[in-house]
């Protein structure tokens with residue numbers, strides 16, 4: 177067996193495949209799961225206080241993908257600590273909490289509340305949230321706002337801090353460097369693309385929220401490119417996300433410069449997807465006679 | 480309402496297919512583990528090679544210990560592909576999922592109300608009720624007699640058609656008598672009418688589903704007390720009075736209006 181362990185942004189993981197936020201609930205829901213292959217999970221995005229989420233319809237299938245507008249429905253940090261963290265503390269893989277806020281202060285407050293709670297291994301900052309103090313501009317589109325959020329979280333915790341980048345930017349390298357400088361331990365690339373789909377019987381968008389985040393195989397080549405660009409821009413590790421269905425897809429991200437990957441939408445299609453991706457990567461390494469995942473050649477030409 | 484417990488992911492061959500009303504078909508697939516544990520109102524999430532990205536949820540129509548059956552019409556890409564398949568072709572079946580009707584002994588009379596494809600969970604529900612010693616009246620409606628699925632298993636049945644071509648002329652809801660327990664499945668609009676008349680009715684709702692397993696929050700059902708829960712996990716069967724009906728999308732055309 178090749179050694180599948182990887183070190184990513186302050187933690188050692190037993191493998192390179194994690195479950196992506198919002199596609200794995202709180203880790204307690206999914207049936208027929210094979211936990212052995214799970215290197216870690218990122219829990220559904222949480223705010224300080226409970227959020228109802230958006231009105232239905234919330235999802236719509238698109239060619240090779242899906243749009244979602246869940247609206248970050250969640251019970252808030254206190255319930256997370258009470259109901260889920262104690263379970264996570266007993267698991268043999270780390271759980272990262274996807275944290276959200278309407279202000280840099282709120283992100284920091286969420287991190288501070290969760291810091292030191294048994295079961296919480298670290299944070300993934302979702303910067304694809306509208307900044308209420310800045311009239312709803314997205315934190316993730318503005319290097320200063322993205323850095324401010326990263327700093328606000330960094331100051332309130334000693335746990336690993338990962339920052340999840342949005343693809344809705346003109347140069348992902350600029351944001352990547354800004355959050356690296358602000359103290360991020362790793363980057364996660366990418367979140368969903370904003371998309372829209374129209375119902376021709378109703379003459380209106382299919383989603384009640386009008387727009388939604390596009391995920392699934394439809395975004396994979398875009399995601400590989402953006403993860404690669406992020407990896408070129410920084411020294412910290414990058415975790416690749418977007419449309420991974422099979423081991424070959426994950427290997428594309430790894431060769432493109434990522435240290436690990438997250439699997440999202442594929443879990444909806446196949447609850448065993450993560451295990452199959454993990455096992456497929458192991459089989460690839462065997463077949464190519466690499467003793468360790470770290471020996472996998474990376475395509476990262478730096479000028 | 481009952482939880483089916485263990486969920487299975489099975490590679491299931493199609494074993495039979497029959498037409499039960501105009502353009503309405505029943506597919507049987509071999510899924511012994513699901514057949515053995517499924518309760519009325521639960522569903523399976525079905526995917527197949529070269530199918531659409533997401534699985535498609537279907538109520539379990541009947542089971543014979545070895546096979547489960549689903550009932551469907553071609554309403555879009557996925558259902559068209561399913562109905563083009565032949566016995567021997569394989570489906571990936573995830574289930575049983577969700578909470579069913581959760582029938583328990585006690586009531587003396589149950590009325591089952593279904594419209595169009597809402598017939599889907601009723602054979603299992605009728606079977607469970609009968610086993611519990613509950614007398615079943617089944618009221619089933621469709622637009623016209625040729626669209627009416629008239630498979631039944633010897634219960635007291637009332638047919639209803641919008642055009643009066645068979646049985647009661649009007650909706651299944653209008654044709655239904657009162658009872659201790661009311662179970663209903665059909666278009667959300669029909670279920671809203673059921674909720675008006677029988678707030679305690681147990682109704683199986685339809686929503687879009689991303690995962691069917693409770694992880695995506697895509698199947699939100701708006702609740703009267705505020706907020707949403709998941710059709711695939713807490714549902715798809717609800718107490719009618721608990722749902723905020725005006726906020727539940729009703730334009731999903733899967734079931735034929737009764």
Ligand SMILES: Cc1cc2nc3c(=O)[nH]c(=O)nc-3n(C[C@H](O)[C@H](O)[C@H](O)COP(=O)(O)OP(=O)(O)OC[C@H]3O[C@@H](n4cnc5c(N)ncnc54)[C@H](O)[C@@H]3O)c2cc1C
Pocket residue numbers: 237522531535536537538539549550551552553554555556557558559596599600684685686687688710715730731732733
């Ligand atoms: C719990 C549950 C049980 C169901 N049981 C049955 C059943 O027993 N028999 C049956 O025929 N159908 C059932 N459905 C609906 C079935 O899942 C949809 O008909 C199917 O997903 C349509 O897929 P498609 O690819 O053919 O249609 P698509 O091409 O995806 O869409 C065709 C049309 O169908 C509608 N639609 C698509 N998906 C859904 C959905 N999940 N719910 C409602 N409308 C949808 C859309 O509005 C669209 O206009 C059930 C749905 C749920 C949630």
Ligand SMILES: Cc1cc2nc3c(=O)[nH]c(=O)nc-3n(C[C@H](O)[C@H](O)[C@H](O)COP(=O)(O)O)c2cc1C
Pocket residue numbers: 196197198199220221222244246248274302340366367368389390391392393395417418419420438439440441442689695696697
């Ligand atoms: C239904 C759904 C909910 C999601 N919720 C979140 C979330 O709460 N926080 C977040 O950072 N990303 C969220 N995402 C984005 C995913 O984590 C992932 O970045 C994206 O789906 C791309 O990966 P995929 O193509 O493998 O799904 C969500 C995605 C989906 C499909």
Ligand code: FES
Pocket residue numbers: 687688689690691692693694695696697698709710711712
């Ligand atoms: S369909 Fe995903 S949570 Fe219900």
